[in-house]
Amino acid sequence: MSDYHQEQIETLLAVRDHLRVMPTSAVDGIRERIADYLAFRREVDDFLESHLSAICTRSCFEGNESACCTREGIITFFADVVINALVSPEKELVPLFEVLGRPNPGFKCVYLGPAGCLWRVKPIVCAMFLCDPARAAAFDADPDARRAWDALKLREKTFTWPDRPVLFDDLEARFLARGLRSPLMYNHNSPGLLRIKARAGVASGYERRPRRRPNHQQSAG
Numbered sequence: 001m002s003d004y005h006q007e008q009i010e011t012l013l014a015v016r017d018h019l020r021v022m023p024t025s026a027v028d029g030i031r032e033r034i035a036d037y038l039a040f041r042r043e044v045d046d047f048l049e050s051h052l053s054a055i056c057t058r059s060c061f062e063g064n065e066s067a068c069c070t071r072e073g074i075i076t077f078f079a080d081v082v083i084n085a086l087v088s089p090e091k092e093l094v095p096l097f098e099v100l101g102r103p104n105p106g107f108k109c110v111y112l113g114p115a116g117c118l119w120r121v122k123p124i125v126c127a128m129f130l131c132d133p134a135r136a137a138a139f140d141a142d143p144d145a146r147r148a149w150d151a152l153k154l155r156e157k158t159f160t161w162p163d164r165p166v167l168f169d170d171l172e173a174r175f176l177a178r179g180l181r182s183p184l185m186y187n188h189n190s191p192g193l194l195r196i197k198a199r200a201g202v203a204s205g206y207e208r209r210p211r212r213r214p215n216h217q218q219s220a221g
Contacts, residue, residue, distance in 0.1 A: 005101075008100050010182070011182045011184050012096060031172070037167050040156075044127055044128070048127070052138050056134055071108060071109065074125065077125075080161075081184065084120055087120055096111070124159075143192045162200070164200065168187055169197075178190065
């Protein structure tokens, strides 16, 4: 098993197991926290379906002309895993474990199945990436569509880019507080993202949470 597969499967397994044993109130808190993000992702999906579905399906999926979904080249954030695991029924997670448990001899992403991406809510990097030919085909003759896409790209950063308190950092913090560690926690592992947080004066929820001190106060008696 490659390091990529190992990181992916271990993170997915840990997230699934944590969600199973977390108090209902904690899971409900995460569901509430991701509601705005899921609404944003529905807007992105609607836009892509309207403006790029035919272009990307023809060039990438059917024609193999693009290297967008390359083998072990897809970045998945820890938050991507949490969100997808939370909104997916167990039967949709099984194929993810299956493909990660065997070698990927091809040149395409391990998550790319016969009907497309195996994730219910695909990684944000995949959803928001457009190659230059696709951008030209969709936007050169439609400046309104280009402006709408640029606006979506700006909104993406309000969930992912840690120059302010953002969802992706917060989800990492919640699971760090429960003792889960993952190499996919880039907001807490990546030197580049840590520098961005430091320059912006942003402390994650996990870093802000004070350590519990033992209570040495003795009762009177």
